[in-house]
Amino acid sequence: MALGSLLILRRLRRQGRADIIDAHFAYPNGYAAVLLGGWLGVPVTITLRGTEVSLSVDPARRWRILKALEGAATVFSVSDSLRRHAIALGADSRKIRVVGNGVDLARFYAEDRNVARARLNLPERAPILISVGGLVERKGFHRVIECLPQLLDHYPELRYLIVGGPSPEGDISAELRQQVKDLGLQDRVHFLGSLPPAELRWPLSAADAFVLATRNEGWANVFLEAMACGLPVVTTDVGGNAEVICRPDLGIIVPFGESAALAAALTAALNRRWDREAIVRYARENTWEQRVETLLAEFRALAVNSNSSASDGSTVEDES
Numbered sequence: 001m002a003l004g005s006l007l008i009l010r011r012l013r014r015q016g017r018a019d020i021i022d023a024h025f026a027y028p029n030g031y032a033a034v035l036l037g038g039w040l041g042v043p044v045t046i047t048l049r050g051t052e053v054s055l056s057v058d059p060a061r062r063w064r065i066l067k068a069l070e071g072a073a074t075v076f077s078v079s080d081s082l083r084r085h086a087i088a089l090g091a092d093s094r095k096i097r098v099v100g101n102g103v104d105l106a107r108f109y110a111e112d113r114n115v116a117r118a119r120l121n122l123p124e125r126a127p128i129l130i131s132v133g134g135l136v137e138r139k140g141f142h143r144v145i146e147c148l149p150q151l152l153d154h155y156p157e158l159r160y161l162i163v164g165g166p167s168p169e170g171d172i173s174a175e176l177r178q179q180v181k182d183l184g185l186q187d188r189v190h191f192l193g194s195l196p197p198a199e200l201r202w203p204l205s206a207a208d209a210f211v212l213a214t215r216n217e218g219w220a221n222v223f224l225e226a227m228a229c230g231l232p233v234v235t236t237d238v239g240g241n242a243e244v245i246c247r248p249d250l251g252i253i254v255p256f257g258e259s260a261a262l263a264a265a266l267t268a269a270l271n272r273r274w275d276r277e278a279i280v281r282y283a284r285e286n287t288w289e290q291r292v293e294t295l296l297a298e299f300r301a302l303a304v305n306s307n308s309s310a311s312d313g314s315t316v317e318d319e320s
Contacts, residue, residue: 005032027065030044045074045298048077048083050217066089074298075091079100083096101220102224104287107198108197117206125157127208129211130203130206130209131162136170140236142179143213143257144266173191204225217240218240220241228280228283252269
């Protein structure tokens with residue numbers, strides 16, 4: 001990655017068009033960015049997004065993650081849990097800044113629920129749960145599906161919407177469909193496939209609650225996207241989830257891997273009369289525009305130093 005980017009970045013640097021290298025994920029992107037930054041005399045920022053937890057289990061990758069964090073001028077973390085993880089690996093806490101993800105309110109907002117349900121051919125009065133994400137084991141769709149028979153005892157008309165498809169992390173769609181068939185839930189679980197962001201508000205607006213029984217997350221954008229559409233969130237107490245769902249009026253946090261607790265939380269979420277306007281207000285307090293302003297302030301400060309170093313020509317290699 002570093003070598004493949006070297007020539008173009010060297011050219012941009014000579015033209016005064018490469019002040020900072022901003023990498024997302026400490027490995028492999030961040031590690032490659034730090035190599036480039038060292039070769040070209042460009043400061044590097046790295047954003048921790050969650051894969052660092054699983055990758056750092058491997059000693060070789062853990063070493064590279066730490067080297068990347070050591071070489072970065074600034075490290076952004078989308079959650080405090082990831083910040084603590086980086087510090088535990090040996091990173092310098094003084095250069096880590098927590099900046100959560102945001103939500104695009106131009107794309108995510110509540111549509112009329114009956115209109116949304118009619119658009120998706122869903123019953124007008126049925127309780128509806130929804131999950132959105134790549135169809136991989138980590139996201140926990142199967143953990144929700146196994147709760148459905150119990151929930152159907154209380155909500156005979158219940159529906160569960162699954163929005164997502166294969167991702168670079170994997171694809172368990174066949175296993176999920178088989179699980180649904182084995183439990184006789186074919187008319188209760190709806191696989192909607194992958195949808196473009198601009199279309200996601202329709203199934204979100206059709207639902208009563210959002211659920212993600214995930215095994216690990218940094219800061220799941222989809223929580224704020226669901227809340228921008230007025231949905232309470234039920235999710236697991238892993239990664240940064242409790243930092244997003246930080247108040248009981250926004251949703252319910254349950255221990256990971258406890259099916260009974262998940263089923264009870266989903267029942268409670270469907271029974272409760274939520275203040276959906278308060279949920280939407282919280283989402284509006286966490287927009288991308290607010291996050292970007294914070295990041296730009298950091299980038300501007302780094303760019304001043306970067307340009308000062310480049311002006312004497314001492315750190316930039318001759319392209320020839």
